[in-house]
Amino acid sequence: MNHLGLILVREYLNKIRNKSFIIMTFMSPLLMVGVISLVTYLSSLNNDNERHIKILDESGYFGHLFEDQDQITFELLQAMDLDQAKGITQAAQDYGLLYIPKVNEISDLSREIYFFSEDSPSLGVMTQIERIVQRQANALAINQAGMDAQAIRNLYFEVRPQLETFKGQETSKLGSGLKLIFGGAAGYLLFMFIIIYGNMIMRSVIEEKTSRIIEVIISSVKPAELLLGKIFGTTLAGITQFAIWVILVGVLGTVMSQVLGVEVPTGTDVAVQQSAALAQSNELPAQILTEIFQLPMTNLVVMFFLFFIGGYLLYASLYAAIGAAVDSETDTQQFMIPIIMPLIIAVYVGVFTVIEDPHGTVSQVFSFIPLTSPVVMLMRIPFGVPLWEQIVSVVLLFTTFIITVWFAAKIYRVGILMYGKKPSYKELLKWLKY
Amino acid sequence: MLEAHSISKSFGSFKALQEVSLVVPKQSVFGLLGPNGAGKTTLIRIINQITMPDSGHVLLDGVPLKPDHIRFIGYLPEERGLYKSMKVGEQAIYLAQLKGLSKSDAKAQIKYWFDRLEIGHWWDKKVQELSKGMAQKIQFVVTVLHRPKLLIFDEPFSGFDPINAQLIREEIMNLRDQGATVIFSTHRMESVEEMCDHIALMNKSKKILDGNLLDIKRAYQSKIFRVGIKSEDKALAWQTLEDSFGATPMVFKSIHDEVQCHVQLPDQMTPNDLFMQLSQLGQINHFVQEVPTANDIFIQSIHQNEASL
Structure with missing residues (x-):
C-alpha cells in the first residue's frame, strides 16, 4: 500500500474508534429526534386548548356569522350592555369578548369594533375573526350603496400567465x-x-x-x-x-x-x-x-x-x-x-x-x-x-x-x-x- | 557512507549552517557535538530531508539524497512523541509501513524487538497509558524497525533511567556491529567517550573540529602524568619531586595515603625513564598520562573558537 492509502486508513480508523466520535454519532440523532418529537408533541398539546369567545353584537348584522370551529367556540350575548358583557366574560374566564356596536354608517365600523381579552390575543384567532367581520362589513357597504354584493363577487376571476421557455419547455x-x-x-x-x-x-x-x-x-x-x-x-x-x-x-x-x-x-x-x-x-x-x-x-x-x-x-x-x-x-x-x-x-x-x-x-x-x-x-x-x-x-x-x-x-x-x-x-x- | 558537502542554510537573516562539510565513515559511531543552537538539529533535518539546504549537497553511499532514501534511514528526533490514542502494536506497524515495510515484515520485526526488550505485553496498550520511559523504548524500536543502514539519534538517552540508557546503548552498539552506521548528537560527553569513533564539533553554525576521536585526543594530549607515590618520608619525596621534576601538587581521590602531583615529562625522557626514576622515591600507586576527555576538548575548543571570533 502506498503512503496515502496508509495514512487515509489510519486517520479513518482513528476517527471512528474515537469515543467522543462514537458518542456523537449515536447521540445526535437521538437528541435530534427527541427534541423534534418533544416540540411537536408540546405544540400539539398547546393546540388542544379550546377557546371560548363571547360576542356582543349590538348592530345585529354579524352575530349569526360566527360558527364554532375545532378549537374556537363562539357564544352570542343578548340584551346587555358592554360592562355587563365584560363582567360575564371575565367571570367565565373565557378567551375574550368581541364587541360590535350599533353604528349609523357601516364605514364607522372600521374603528368601532373592539376585542377585549386577558392578554394579547393569538394572531391566528384574530385573523379568523377579522376575516369574518371584514367580509360581512364590505358586503353590507356595497349593498348600502345600492349594488348587489353577491353579483360583484361573482365577477372576480384570477389571472395566471402560463410560463414557457423559448425552447418550448413549460415551466x-x-x-x-x-x-x-x-x-x-x-x-x-x-x-x-x-x-x-x-x-x-x-x-x-x-x-x-x-x-x-x-x-x-x-x-x-x-x-x-x-x-x-x-x-x-x-x-x-x-x-x-x-x-x-x-x-x-x-x-x-x-x-x-x-x-x-x-x-x-x-x-x-x-x-x-x-x-x-x-x-x-x-x-x-x-x-x-x-x-x-x-x-x-x-x-x-x-x-x-x-x-x-x-x-x-x-x-x-x-x-x-x-x-x-x-x-x-x-x-x-x-x-x-x-x-x-x-x-x-x-x-x-x-x-x-x-x-x-x-x-x-x-x-x-x-x-x-x-x-x-x-x-x-x-x-x-x-x-x-x-x-x-x-x-x-x-x-x-x-x-x-x-x-x-x-x-x-x-x-x-x-x-x-x-x-x-x-x-x-x-x-x-x-x-x-x- | 554519508558525505555532506559545504551545506549552508539560513532562516531569514539567521544563518543556521555555514559551509558545513562532514564525512561519516561506514559502520562508525559518529558523534555530532556542539552547544545549543550550533546547528546540529538543522543539519540532521537536512540529512532526513525535512528541510532542504540553501546550498551544498548530501551524498548517501555516493548518491545524492533522494526521497526514496528515507527507508534506509532511521531517525530518532530530539522532539519525540507517538500517537497517544493509538495502540502500541498498531502504531509500530503503521510507522514501519510508512518506512516501506510490508505488514508481515513489520509484524515480525516488531515481535523480534518487543521480545528482545521484553515489552511484548504492551502490544494492546495505548501510548497514553505508558510512562515516559516506556514510550521512549517504543520510540527507539520504531526507529530501528526497518533495519536502516543509517541511524540518526538526536539526544537518544534523554528520558531514560541509567538501566534503560545502558540497554539502549548496548542495542545501538549491537546494530553498529551488524553493519549500521550511527550518527548521534548529544551533550552527554560520557556517552561520546564510550561510544563514538568519530566526532564533529560544531559551534555557531560552523564546524570547528572533526575526525577520529582517538586522533583528536592524541592531538590534544599533553605530556603530563598524574602521579601518586606512597613514601616513608613524605616531605623528602615531595622536595625531590619539586626540585628534579618541577612537579605541581594536585589532589585526586585515592584509597592510599600518598603524595599526589602532576609531573611534566622532561623532553629527553620516555615515560618508562620517568617511571624508573620516580619508583626510587617509594611505591607508585598512580602513574597515568593525563589525556583530555571529550568534555575537555569540547570546552577548550569552543572557548578557543569563541575567542578567535
Missing part, C-alpha cells in the same frame, strides 16, 4: 420555487458539512504537532501526502457518521411518529442521495457526460456531486492549511473568520442576487470564484447555465483545491521549524519563499 412558478429550494438545500448541506468536518480536519492536522510525532512522520512521508490522507480519511469518517445519522434519524423518526402519532420531518431522501454520491467516483468519460447533460435533471445531479465534492475539498484543504500553520487549537481563532466569510457571502449572493437575476453579472462572477462557486453555481444551474461555464467553474474549483493543498504542505514543512511561535499572515507569506 411554472412552482418549478422556480423548487429550483430555489434545491439550490438552497444544496448550499446549506455543503455549509453544514464544511462546518462540522472542516474543524475535524484541522484538529487532525494539528494532532502530529501536539503529540510531537511530527518529525518522525515528516521524515517518512511528504507533507502533501499527509495532508491529503488526513482530508480524505476524515471525510470518509464524516460520510460514515452522516450515513449513520441519516439511517438512525429515519428509523427513529418513523418509530417516534408511530408511537406519538406525530409527524417528524426528516431530510432522509436528500441525505441518502448525498452520502451515496460522495462514495461514488466522479470520473466518467466525457462523452457520457455530455450526453447526460442534455437532460437537465441529470446535469443537476452530476453537477451537484462535482460541486459538493469540490467545494467540500477546497474548504477542507483551507482548514488543513490553518492546522498546518499553528501549533495548537487555541491559535486557530484568528484564521477562522477569513474561512467562514466567503461561505457566508456565497449564501447571501445565492439568496439575494441569484433569485433576483440568475444570470446577472454578480451571479456569474461569484459562480466562478472557487470559494463561492459551489453554493452560487448550484443555485444557478436549475435556471439553466451553459455547459462550458459549469465545466470551467468545476475545473477552477478542483485546481484551487490542489493548489491549496500544495500551499498547506509548504506551510506545514516550514511550520515544523517554528515551534511555539504564533505565525502572522506576513510570516506565512515569507514561509512560502523558503
